[in-house]
Amino acid sequence: MWQPELAHADGPIYERIAAALERDIRAGVLGSGTRLPTLKELAALLHVTPGTVNRAYELAQRRGLVQGEVGRGTYVRAEGLPDVAPSAPAAPASATLPESLNEWVDLTIVKPNLQLQEPYVRAALQDLSQSPILSEMLDYTPDGGHPLHRQAGAVWMQGAGLAARPEQVLLTAGAQHGLWVAVNALTRAGDLVLSESLCYPGVASVVHSLGRRLQGVAMDHEGMDPDSLRALCQRERPAMVICIATCQNPTTRVMSAARRARIAEIAREFDFILVDDDLYGFLAPQPMQPLASYAPERTLYLTSLSKSVFSTVRLGYLHCPPAWLAGLAASVRTSVWMVSPLAAQLATNLINSGKALELSNAQRAEAQVRQQMARELLGEFEYSALPTAFHIWLKLPPYWNSGDQFAAIARGHQLLVAGGDAFSMNRDGEGRQYVRIALMASSREQMRFVLTKLAGLLNMPDTRWL
């Protein structure tokens, strides 16, 4: 009888059984057509319930690994394995208790769904191991990255609507690194850097740690407000303005084309450098020209694969006017010497084969399902979102004192959400009454369970006494 090896894996047991099944099929331990143990047999062997084994078999079936025949058992699929996972299953109708009841669920990180990524990364790693240029990828690269990798970065940016040229592309170890490189190379200690008043805290950590001054610009329903930006520039010239024009983090706002043009106009008038952090550009409801394309001569366009493809490979790209390239490349060298060519080759394969785009589309589609789920379960609360955003920005009812207070209560229930105060760039409490909730964690089933639990907590301010 098949005995899955579960000892060295993390995660819920049913996922580990399904993963062991995939491993053994790929390794040829289980040939096509092999009959798997019955639910009862495997449950007894592993000391779990037959329901757990059933979930594992269902998951394997959805991944195209096995097929079940009523009354006859479960068999390894005869037609061979799919290259990538088929689209994820439909959400169950009600919130059932996930296997991982005793696990913490972390909704503080806006990230893509990991289950969708795995088969793509597995296949790309296999390709990489067979690649004729693998040995080249073991060597040091020229400044800015290997030409093939810069070329792939340009292709990726062109897909986002930027007229990118490979010779103006540099590789970074993700967008956070890109922000550091930009601020380090293009501004000086003491300079004023502006961002939206509610913004991704990584911006503040870069600006403050490099000894620059940060100020948040007031926002409206489209993100950074141009009149407030202009008024600030009249008081003091900023060296750099960092904007998240699409699916702004945390507010999910999107700048219209007119707004982008207006921000670019102000950049020219006051002669500052624009940074277009377009990590979430692929989540726009309709394709939009990136902010950078309105003032390419003074904008550093920043993106990474962390949200659309994979986060842990840590790969980002920046595009800038030619005059800035040497300084930016020197900052990459100072900070990490070079971005891993192995990681970059992995990304290049995925981009050039079209798989990266396919995966980012799958992530977008998954986000749409999660947003529908949030509407269904949290619809009574006030929050901003996009139909395809990976998170929501929720305003707490007035009986809550703050997002941090709610986050502490949720933590007591093993749920981690981000209190909104950390997003207040002016440290004025603008985000205090909010929480940011990421939606792409683990399975739909778990997400449904967690959102149901959050809705319950949100409606019970007295839970703090329980």
Ligand SMILES: Cc1ncc(COP(=O)(O)O)c(C=O)c1O
């Ligand atoms: C707006 C924004 N910029 C940059 C980053 C950093 O991304 P990366 O993981 O590519 O470093 C994030 C991460 O959440 C982000 O939200």
